[in-house]
């Protein structure tokens with residue numbers, strides 16, 4: 292008798308180079324090599340990116356297998372051992388958790404996972420949900436990792452999903468400069484732009500597929516389907532050994548964190564949110580070059596900040612005028628005096644008012660431009676000195692320097708979850724990719740890649 296077993300893992304990453312995706316790749320390949328049947332690619336689920344204590348992108352991982360009842364304990368044992376082996380428990384910021392759920396995802400867990408994309412959830416609530424859902428918890432230290440581990444198990448790609456292929460470095464190379472040929476990345480980007488995204492920043496030409504620092508990830512390519520990613524990866528010239536490859540199904544590039552539209556009165560610190568309202572002041576530039584504009588809805592008002600790094604979001608924000616209609620998406624932060632600010636990650640301008648400039652009239656006799664005779668005094672022709680009343684001032688419609696539409700930061704400043712322009716119009720609802728335990732040939736070839744060093 293086979294049953295679905297879902298394994299959720301969170302927070303094995305630490306500042307000094309662990310990476311939860313690596314733990315998941317290792318565990319997935321170990322289970323497959325022992326003959327266990329995956330129901331899907333491993334899931335890399337990005338959660339609320341505006342949670343301040345998750346500095347590395349707030350990702351959690353889950354694996355989904357069809358397991359014989361009598362083998363459940365063996366799989367759990369392998370999972371816990373793999374997490375323990377790949378986690379540096381001495382890291383203060385590491386707080387790993389593993390969750391096992393047998394059978395289908397119950398509704399409360401699905402709802403919890405949906406909220407984890409845009410809200411702040413407590414470990415206490417996570418414990419309660421785990422108990423309700425009959426999920427088993429293995430906490431290696433504290434319980435903070437429980438939120439992510441549960442949320443990755445309960446994730447839902449019913450709206451949209453993408454994939455990422457990750458290549459890992461051999462141990463001796465971690466911390467050294469990455470030997471990836473950047474020209475080959477640009478060539479790959481030119482060829483696979485329709486099915487991959489955010490390979491290269493178009494404004495700067497900067498290669499975006501390689502992380503920085505002592506991360507075990509050599510490179511990651513994001514795209515629409517596993518087969519295209521495998522082909523794109525093969526175009527890249529890599530001049531160092533690759534320890535292993537894995538393809539993840541993910542919610543990256545889907546705007547999943549902007550699934551909750553809130554009224555301004557309901558905004559709370561660290562949420563990711565979407566608000567709709569009208570601009571209520573003239574945008575101002577503050578220290579650092581950031582642009583602040585206030586937005587009102589029928590329940591309140593909030594300052595929206597467009598940081599310098601957000602590029603065209605900031606440029607557009609600067610051109611807004613009181614009365615314009617906007618939809619602003621981003622994260623809630625607090626100002627020094629406790630007032631909330633919405634840090635804009637996406638700006639949609641849905642209505643532009645006509646702004647008017649008042650001009651001095653032309654002379655009704657000779658046509659020359661008139662000058663003002665002083666405040667409230669009317670006008671006098673510069674040429675023939677004819678006088679015109681103050682009511683003769685001309686209203687002239689100003690040309691607005693922005694158009695309706697969506698403004699996004701450049702790809703180099705995107706969050707993992709930001710849906711890039713290249714994916715606009717694309718929604719890929721997903722269920723399990725691998726039916727009846729038959730692995731996709733792409734995945735099979737990846738799993739069989741052995742350690743090359």
Ligand SMILES: [Zn+2]
Nearest residue numbers: 654657672675
């Ligand atoms: Zn005149």
